[in-house]
Amino acid sequence: MTGTWSLVRLILRRDRFLLPPWVMVIAVLPVVQTSGIAELYTDEAALRRFAASMGSAPAFSALYGPVLHWNAAAMGVWRAGFTPVVLALAVILTVVRHTRAEEETGRRELLGAAVLGRRAALSAALIVAGTACLAVGLIVTLSFRAYPAPGALATGLGYACVGMVFAAVAAVAAQLTESAGGARAIAISVLGLAFALRMAGDTGGTGWLSWSSPIAWGQRMRPFAGEEWWPLGLFAALVITLCALSYALAGRRDLGAGLLPPRLGPADAAPGLATPLALAWRLHRGSLAGWSAAVAFGGAVVGATAQAASGALGQNRQALEMLARLGGGAGVGQALIASVVSILGIAVSGYAIQAASRMRTEETLMRAEPLLCAAVSRRRWTASHLVFAFGGPVVVLAVLGLSAGIAYGAVTGDPGAHVPEVLGAALVQLPAVWTLSALVMALFGLLPRLLPLAWAVLAAFLVFGQVGALLDLPGALVDLSPFSHLPRLPGGEVTATPLITLVAIAAALTAAGLYGFRRRDIG
Structure with missing residues (x-):
């Protein structure tokens, strides 16, 4: 000791x-x-x-x-x-x-x-x-x-x-x-x-x-x-x-x-690992599969119980008011699904931060340097991980929307109508989730030692975006969360301006991170 x-x-x-x-x-x-x-x-x-x-x-x-x-x-x-x-x-x-x-x-x-x-x-x-x-x-x-x-x-x-x-x-x-x-x-x-x-x-x-x-x-x-x-x-x-x-x-x-003894691999890498993207897939596939399975289970539970919950909440005006603040939608079931999907969307941001942070992990473990010493540019190596930092949330949210939509449609007897609307409610979370991915990229490129602060930022977004709506916090605080600017689907009105703005912010942060990484030392 x-x-x-x-x-x-x-x-x-x-x-x-x-x-x-x-x-x-x-x-x-x-x-x-x-x-x-x-x-x-x-x-x-x-x-x-x-x-x-x-x-x-x-x-x-x-x-x-x-x-x-x-x-x-x-x-x-x-x-x-x-x-x-x-x-x-x-x-x-x-x-x-x-x-x-x-x-x-x-x-x-x-x-x-x-x-x-x-x-x-x-x-x-x-x-x-x-x-x-x-x-x-x-x-x-x-x-x-x-x-x-x-x-x-x-x-x-x-x-x-x-x-x-x-x-x-x-x-x-x-x-x-x-x-x-x-x-x-x-x-x-x-x-x-x-x-x-x-x-x-x-x-x-x-x-x-x-x-x-x-x-x-x-x-x-x-x-x-x-x-x-x-x-x-x-x-x-x-x-x-x-x-x-x-x-x-x-x-x-x-x-x-x-x-637990590590599983020894072959002496020579398979042809499928000949590119940075293939290696990134190997590194990210376990996390992607785990998050997809978790949200599939959560989405199925929410979708299967939304109809019963809507019947229980239909006569409770205060409960409907709380759901309206947290979610949206014209019906009780829609409002319930919208509120839960918005919470799970914030949870998926945890996967986005984890996937984007993998670059820093590879760098600190000195596994990035041998690759970059070969015929692999920094831009190409970074892009291979950003595919999963930005594309992974698309897969996870799509799984969430499909599982919740199929379960909700099976209960209501109208899957053809509910699957697309619940899938849209899940995918509309993407611009806000991408903002967190881009923030990690910016920190990785410019201030890598401060990269763990992304988790604190996510916690702040959770408080301002979810709890702030219940407590009527000042609009300036609530608006700090990108999730506060998303359309409340299903049932809400879609406005393109906030979605485009969030995508532009994510693109600017990503570009800043790429610029910083190309000009700083490795390690």
């Missing part, structure tokens, strides 16, 4: 522009949702009707979990039910970045040549991630100071514990593979499985199934709905077990190696 606190200070210094933004954004979402609901529903009867409508809609139960109580605080925490998943994703990326990624780049070996304990790096990453989770929990608790203290504490502890569980999951994953990408894939797959189990348990009538997901344990603490504290024992047992397993696995492998 020698040198652990020195590494903690190093991590905090490296993440000083990245860690505080996502901690603050994640921490304020529950109370912001609560404030929005309290403004919309000013009396007890309205809150009860809203809770009954939301609780009877399978689509909302799948996304946010079960409705436990009708008061504004409980409904606000419920409406922010996807936030623990975002926190889990953030801590997974943080732990892998400071463990396996450090070994992959060789920095861990360089530091290990000094007076540094073998488990110091893993301990430092877990300490920073755990402290960030506790900070989120503390801010959440303090933000609910106007509400009953037990509920505020249960909310904060639930968030912090979910984050700690997946920090420990990432620590275990970092011991299994030789690559940071493989460790991220394993940990994010576990997160996806946990969310799918929670969804299945909350919508399929098998509530026991959700108990197999730690995401559901925070909800089972019932914040502002008659708190129960014993799930904290489940969190503690799982975190301790996973951390102990990660330390045990770390002691059984060599530095830079993983416990």
